[in-house]
Amino acid sequence: MSRLTIYRPEIIETETGARLQAVFTSNGREETMWYEVEKKYQGYLTVERADAFLVGLFLFAFKNGEDIEVLAPISKRLYYTLNKYLLPLIADIRGIKEIKIHCDQIVEEVLPSANAVGTGLSCGIDSFSTIYHHLVEDCPEDYKITHFTFFNVGSNGGLGGEKARQLFKKRSDLVRPCANELGKELVTLDSNISEILQLGFYETHTYRNMSACLALQKLFKVYYYSSSYSLKYFDLKPNSCGHYDIFNMSMLSTENISLYSSCPHHTRVEKTRMVSNFEPAYKYLNVCLVDGENCGGCEKCVRTLFTLEVMGKLNEFSTVFNLENYYQKRQNYIAKVIANHKSNEYMKEIYDELVKNDFKVPMYSKLAANYLKIKNLVLN
Numbered sequence: 001m002s003r004l005t006i007y008r009p010e011i012i013e014t015e016t017g018a019r020l021q022a023v024f025t026s027n028g029r030e031e032t033m034w035y036e037v038e039k040k041y042q043g044y045l046t047v048e049r050a051d052a053f054l055v056g057l058f059l060f061a062f063k064n065g066e067d068i069e070v071l072a073p074i075s076k077r078l079y080y081t082l083n084k085y086l087l088p089l090i091a092d093i094r095g096i097k098e099i100k101i102h103c104d105q106i107v108e109e110v111l112p113s114a115n116a117v118g119t120g121l122s123c124g125i126d127s128f129s130t131i132y133h134h135l136v137e138d139c140p141e142d143y144k145i146t147h148f149t150f151f152n153v154g155s156n157g158g159l160g161g162e163k164a165r166q167l168f169k170k171r172s173d174l175v176r177p178c179a180n181e182l183g184k185e186l187v188t189l190d191s192n193i194s195e196i197l198q199l200g201f202y203e204t205h206t207y208r209n210m211s212a213c214l215a216l217q218k219l220f221k222v223y224y225y226s227s228s229y230s231l232k233y234f235d236l237k238p239n240s241c242g243h244y245d246i247f248n249m250s251m252l253s254t255e256n257i258s259l260y261s262s263c264p265h266h267t268r269v270e271k272t273r274m275v276s277n278f279e280p281a282y283k284y285l286n287v288c289l290v291d292g293e294n295c296g297g298c299e300k301c302v303r304t305l306f307t308l309e310v311m312g313k314l315n316e317f318s319t320v321f322n323l324e325n326y327y328q329k330r331q332n333y334i335a336k337v338i339a340n341h342k343s344n345e346y347m348k349e350i351y352d353e354l355v356k357n358d359f360k361v362p363m364y365s366k367l368a369a370n371y372l373k374i375k376n377l378v379l380n
């Protein structure tokens, strides 16, 4: 059986920053994977371990049906959890051949760390609710967020390339003022992991993001990865790793870093409520599916705005959304919520909130909802 071999990582300086990189061979080809940060974070790049590369590349090894050989030290805990739990589980739920990790340098000593507490700053609902939960609500001092991150590992374009890199830079600049206002550092990290993997982002986002965290194990002792699905919807879905992030986080933690799937039991409506009480969000919330400022009219904008309206918080967000577009879509959206709340989880959450708050449904939406219900009946 051929193997994917990961060689010892090294740090090199580039024009734009400092890179942690490692050569690997797979299927007879040699490539270099890298993670780049600003020079001032160079000292935190974890060159002593190949953990980041191992987590970043195991899906690639699965793709090629190769065992992984690591010719550098890796965390003993990670070696154990991947071989004994995570890799067999992934093979099983995806219906693919099992692979194993081979390494004769497994180590457990804890590396010196700045003991920082990090989380991604995307300025979306999940990101802001994690921040609210760990900065505004009661939280032990050691678990309060000290640093924000913004990674280029797929969220700016799952297959990477220059377009994704430009978008990463643009979005980093957009979230930086928010980090400044909250008085925290923003650690940006670029990587060529997307170009290498050539896999869909939705099915792989957890492993990509956590590999970036593992490249910075000497900076973070705790890291919160904002969950996008409530634990209530836990599911071992072959194409959605986010549905079992609570398990992934425990399996990807090491002696140096504890990873958490944050706000796992909160529903979207509950998260939106937290964000609606968080003043910095009035200036920086960004949920739009269209790039740039919130359009107010796309599905995510309308869903968020209607939830805020039901909570009586629409005015607070009037400067970061185009409300004219929202008002054009609003009545039809309310009709959809009423018509589909029994079959759609998100809509059910919003519908329950609407009933609880005694929200006055416009006559047009009531009629349109009846029409949609009849149409559904006829079509089904």
Ligand SMILES: [Zn+2]
Residues within 6 Å of the ligand: 287, 288, 289, 290, 294, 295, 296, 297, 298, 299, 300, 301, 302
């Ligand atoms: Zn939008």
